[in-house]
Structures are given as C-alpha cells and as structure tokens.
Amino acid sequence: MHTATPTPDPETRGVRLVFVLLALTLLSGIIDAVSYLGLGHVFTANMTGNVVVLGFAAAGAPGFSVPHSAASLAAFLLGAAVGGRVAARFGGSRRRWMRVTLTTEAVLVAASAVVAFARPGGTATTYTLIALTAFAMGVRNANVRKLGIPDLTATTVLTTTLTGLVSESHLGDATRPHSPRRVAAVLALAVGAVLGAWLVLHEDLGIPLLVAAVVAGVLAVVASGRE
Template identity: 70%
Template structure:
C-alpha cells in the first residue's frame, strides 16, 4: 500500500463529517436551550438571534440583559478568531485530526461548564462563566465548520438552510437534491432544542451541559476527515 493510499484510508476511518455535523447541530440546540431558558434570554450558539436580543435589551425590553448578550457576542468572536488561527495551524495537515481536536476542545469546555453549574448553580459568576465559555466554544466550532465547507451544514444557523429547502424544492422550481441534508439539519436542531428545554426545565443547567459535553466528546472520538 502506498503512503498516499494509507493516508487516505486513515482519513476515512470513523464517522462521516455529515453525520458528525448533524450531531453537533443537536448539541447547538441543547446549548441555546441552556443559554436562552436558563441564562437570561441570551443565545450563545445562534448569533443572529443574539444580535436581535441585544437590540431588545438596548431598547429596555423586559427580560433581556445588555451585559449578558454583549458577553456572549464578544466571547463568540474571540472563539471564532481562535478557530481561525487553529484552522491555519491544523487545516493543512490531517483533516481528521483537525476536526477531532476542535470538537474535543469543545467537549472539554462544555464539561467545564457542566462542572461549574453543578458546583455553584445559582451564583452570578456562574451565569457569566457559562455564557462566556459556551459562546467561546461555539465561536471556535463555527470557525472550523466554516473552513471545512461542508454544504448546508453550518450547525448553528438555519435561516439559509430553510430558504434553500423551500427555494430549491420541486415546488420552488428546483430539483430538491439537497433537501434530505437540509431537512436533517432542521430536525437535528429541533431535537436538540427540545431535549435541552426538557432538561433545563426539569433538571437545571448542569445536566444538559453534561449531555452536550458527552455528545461532543463522542463525536470527537469517532469523527473522520471525509464528508
């Protein structure tokens, strides 16, 4: 077996990136359920919603916080910058290694959040810690997913996915070729949000964060470098 063939075989070992990114989309639903329902109506994975929430908070709408939302936005951007740096360091080597390291880092960060939530669930510092660390983790992941460039799977934003699902469908005059992937992405986000909302409502913040950390950890172990 040639060195190039062996390298391709190594990269292909594990779960395809499409399935991995769908799994991360479920994790995103969990994280936004935790942040929106448990951390004062702020998003830490969905920055489109967060910009809107910041506008609500700045206008004085009840139930929203400028400091919480600004913390999320800033930490997400820092995470995205870190993701851009790591993509340049790791992206030229093994794609499988790059993906696994990034998702493993996310899993560790979410695990830290779960530990903090278990230790001091009602402390003010806990709220800011969870917002900051989950937003950083989502920024890191989003930068990586963007560099990977797997079509239709952003893992956190669904507006263009839903637009493509409708406009490229047969009803919209298209072929509907990518409809299964787009539909799976929407379903994955909804499943994550449902699971997160149920866990937050019945069990507080630590359990859903732990579930998200374990889920990301499993994906880090099984991910391959192939789409």
C-alpha cells in the same frame, strides 16, 4: 511475488463529517436551550438570534440583558478568532483538525457543566457559563465554516438552510427538490432544542451541559476526515 498491502488512509477512518455536523447541530439546540431558558434570555450558539436579543435589550425590553448578550457576542467572536488559528494550524488533516476542534468544545462545555453543578445560580456563574459556551461555539463555527461541506456550513443557524430547502424545492425553482441534509439539519436542531429545554426545565442546569460535553467528546474520538 508479494503484492504490497496499501496503507489505509487515516482520513477515512471513523464517522463521516456529515453525520458529525448533524450531531453538532443537535448540540446547538441543547446549548441554546440552556442559555436562553437558564441564563436569562441570551443565545450562546445562535448569534443571529443573540444580536436581535441584544437589540431588544438595548431598547429596554423587559427580560433581556445588554451585558449578558454583549458578553455572549464577545466570547463567541473571540472563540471564532481562536478557531481560525486552529484551522490554519491543523487544516492539512481534516480528521486531526476536527478532533482538535471537538476536543476543545468538549473540554469547554464540560467545564461549564462543572461550574453549573458546583455553583448553581449567581451572577458569576451566569457570566462564566455564557462565556464558556459562547467561546466553544465560536471555535466550532469557525472550523465548520472552513470545512465547506454543502448544506452544513453552519451548525447553529438555519435561515439559509430553510431558504434553500423551500426555494429550490418543487414549490420554488425545483433545482434541488430533494435535500436530505437540509431536512436532517432542521430536524437535528429542533430535536436538540426539545431535549435541551426538557432537561433545563426538569433537571439541574448542568445535566444538559454534561450531555453536550459527552457527545462532543465521543465525536472527537470517532470523527473522520471524509464527507
């Protein structure tokens, strides 16, 4: 008698989503370095910061722009709506779902890199880069939130992560004194911000965008559906 060989589950092939989301958190640092340092003090990944910046601009604080921040917020929200549609369409397979999301991000960020290389500077370029990157982050965040992976439900903001990291540590109620995911998320965003800032300050604005697009594309290929 021959024992049938079980068919490998495609959802288990590739890099676990935990590591994929940590890599995306690093990319958020790069994207926000590009937008804040290179596009006029606006965030296109961290919408918490962007709403605050919008308030600064509305109050007339120098160096901030209401149209820039409003455009970023609008593009992000539109991307989140589209991301919700993606989640509804492909939610049956986490692997396929994330690959569609990551491919979308890679294409949009790559397009922003092309624009940055082709037409450096200028008002039209600034708004195009804001719109493309914020839309991409909206699509991503909508889908990451739906995954519901503990401690990694957002890849662009860390307020809740930092709160939990300290409040549940030995300094707080000690319910979760060890939280490697939270620590890794904080480090990933910080490393991404440092890398993005260095590239913006020393290289062409398109370079960090190209790096982010390539990494997102690689993640689209290797991501699995397992935690």
